[in-house]
Amino acid sequence: MRSVQGGRGLTRGAGSCGAATGRWRSAPAGRPHTCRAAASGGEAGGLPRGWGPRAPDNEGSAPAAAAEAPSAAATATQPRPQQQRNQKRQQPEPRRRRRVVVVGGGWGGFGAALAAAKAGAEVTLLDASDSPGGLSSAFVSQGGRVVEPGIKGFWRCYSNIDALLTKELRGALGGGSPLTGYTRSGFWTPEGLEVEAPVFGDLPRLPAPLGTFFHTAALFRRLPLADRLTALGLVGPLLEHDADEATYAEYDSTSALTLFRRAGVSRRLYKAFLEPMLLVTLFAPPEQLSSAAALGTLYYFALAHQDDWDVRWCRGPVGDLIMRPFARHLEGLGVKILGGRRAQQVLPAPGGSPLAGAVVAAGPGGAETFEADAVVLAAGVGAAQALVSSSPLLAAAPDLRALSEVRRADVLAARVWLDRKLPLQFPSNVVSGLDEGSGATLFDLSALQDQYAGEPGSVLEFDVYHAEQLLPLDDESLVKRLLTDYLPAALPPSRRADAAGARASDASVLRFRGATTVFSPGSARALPRTASDGVPNVFFAGDCVAQGPGTHGAKGLSQEKAYATGLQAGNAAARLLGLAPAARVLPVQPDEPHVAAAKEAARARVVLSRALRGGGAGGAALAAVARW
Known part of the structure; x- marks a missing residue:
């Protein structure tokens, strides 16, 4: 059995600097590399040109050009090289596309990237994972099986994710649904x-x-x-x-x-x-x-x-069946996705501006800097806390400093291959009352995921939440505890003897410390809003975003909330940059009359x-x- 310690990093997101719109610049030793747009043209300090509502690109440029143009007579008497230089000066500089850097490659980050890209922004998505949107090769069992940590459900009330799968990604998913039918x-x-x-x-x-x-x-x-x-x-x-x-x-x-x-x-x-x-x-x-x-x-x-x-549940790894096609779809829209980039700091814009101007990330070759007109933080509350503490610009904002007060909980994900078939009464189960303060979900993956249908024994997934009491156990003791206590608890009394003889032929134990947000009493004032009050061009996405009156109806630690807030953050960033938001955020179903x-x-x-x-x-x- 292989154990992986997770949840300590600053980000789980992705980003990129494509050759078509930028170039890598070598930096002296000790200085970060910088990814710059080929056509710069931003201002130092204050709001850049074009922020907020703006006229179409072909409006407002002719008067300025005419004011600087020499007279026709003067032009006629000038030598040809001088005429060419004047004509070149008269041509307006091409408008630089607004740059949005998204930190985090989960549902929130992908949603923000989709919305910003649809609005016409140049989007770079940074993720600490080597393979944003896919499985991490670091998560493997003792037997070498690649494992996706945790199982997530897709509830009927997930209207935005449903629209994503059935409309936005219909072609990318190959025509079939990656989800099972609804289950008991x-x-x-x-x-x-x-x-x-x-x-x-x-x-x-x-x-x-x-x-x-x-x-x-x-x-x-x-x-x-x-x-x-x-x-x-x-x-x-x-x-x-x-x-x-x-x-x-x-x-x-x-x-x-x-x-x-x-x-x-x-x-x-x-x-x-x-x-x-x-x-x-x-x-x-x-x-x-x-x-x-x-x-x-x-x-x-x-x-x-x-x-x-x-x-419903995914018929296989979410990373393979949904997020990887989603990543390809984003790349088709021009989003640049870079894995292996762990965000370390948000830098201010030049000239003493109160705005964010760049994100520094640790990459394969050292520190890299990604310039930005807007930044979306979508890597979770733990990553946001670390990023705020390491970024003086963010730490100076009271609403962002408050993030340090948000508590986090530990999560355990264990996948066990049994030496025999042991089908459960229900494919998904909630188990509680075994460890004080902890709860678990138990899944029969042999019934839910196609890849395990042919296994000689049952494949079970135990996801334990608020798992502080279990994490100190070594892998062998932990798997034994799950099979002797948690598994029998999810079986009728007449079948509990069947579990007594079951043994693990392979297992994966993944520990994630401080991985999930705790909505503790009084936390509403500390949780991030979609848009920061202190740094106007910094936005948040994910299931850690504040709830309450006026917020989206998706609640709790849900994929739908993460994705919907991602769309909202991407739209808000686009709107601030003078772009027209094009991603529709579906509301929850209205209350019955x-x-x-x-x-x-x-x-x-x-x-x-x-x-x-x-x-x-x-x-x-x-x-x-x-x-x-």
Whole structure:
């Protein structure tokens, strides 16, 4: 078994300087190389020419040229070489394309690159990985099998990713879908199966959230109806938590655990469903999560519409089947993708400008500098924190300094090849209650991914979130723990004996320290916005971007949120540079009419309550306290 330590780098993104638009310049020893555009023409300090709304390129240049032109008579008396020199001076300099440097090659970075390129920017994408958009050869099992870390789902509510796969990348993907059909899932604790999640889209459509409750009524195996009904105490908070900024801030300051207690949620409902749900969607236990973030995630994934929880999986490695074709598509749009470039610093523009002017990255041959009119940071909160601390320009901005307050959690990804077939009841499973504060997903890859269908034994993936307690174990002890505790927990009691004799014929253990954002109480003020207030041409993309009123409806640590915020960041950068955004960002499905009306009533109640109290958010759910 091979162990890989991950999550420590500054970036996981890609970038490039193409020969058609730039050139490499040798630098003296000790100085970074610089990738410059062939046609420069930028200003030192202040906003460069052309930023903000601008006239078409053929407007505004003729008067200036005429003012400098010599008279026709004077030109006629000049020698031919002098006439040629004057004619050359009269020709306007070609307008340099605006340069956008994207740091990070995941969903957020690729989304930002797509949007900026479609708007006409010259885009360079920098990624620390050697193969942006593909598998890393460093992630291999003891037996030499290449492994993609972690398994990510594609929920029905992922409208932007769905449009990407079915429209934008339709030709690049070869005509077929890289995704499975929608699958059922099981929620397990050491006591057994707690609830089965059906494919809601196959069932009669009922108003939200009635459909979710009705269609799972017979699928809760152990939880009494009385406990399930205590979830009604969350209706008020779900409707009002993002009514306005003040209300969101009040909910954000309270932990999800505190909210559940005050709302009267039973302990059994909490342990059987709410805690596991948040552990695998926000990667932290409820006592460490903001109640605002928890409510937004529960609503987005499970309650807004009956079929939002329906999920599909990639039929193979996401890097191979989706991200690599995506990378080729970006290159076809002119995006220059460079792997093996770890961003180290963002430099200011010349002349004391308050703007970012370049990104320095460590490359194969040493430090390289990539000049930029706008920078998009999309490599995750850990990379952003390191980049801010090493860049005086960024560290001087209060909103960027606040990033240092954002907490991060550890993640473990283990892939195990068994010496026998051991099919699971569900291809995807949530397992909780084994290690305090940790939750896991267990996948039957033999049923989900084509490449494992012919293996002689089952191939299983264990992804453990908030895995601080497990990471110190050596690989052998960790795999043994997964097979003796986690695997039996996801099997019916009658089949647990089958797992007792199973052995690992091969395994890969990947540890990622501080790899995921924790939406802790009070974190909303520290999380980055799409556009920085302190450095106007620095933008953020990824699932770490702040949530709340006015933000995109995709919530939590989701691929959809990362991709949607990437599109938003690329559009925002283009708009700042005077370009016309061309990438459409699809909103989430609208609230059903009765839910929209209830939210409006809750918002009016919040406003009235604040007026009567003379201030304060006036959250209904934060008034009463229930004890477990």
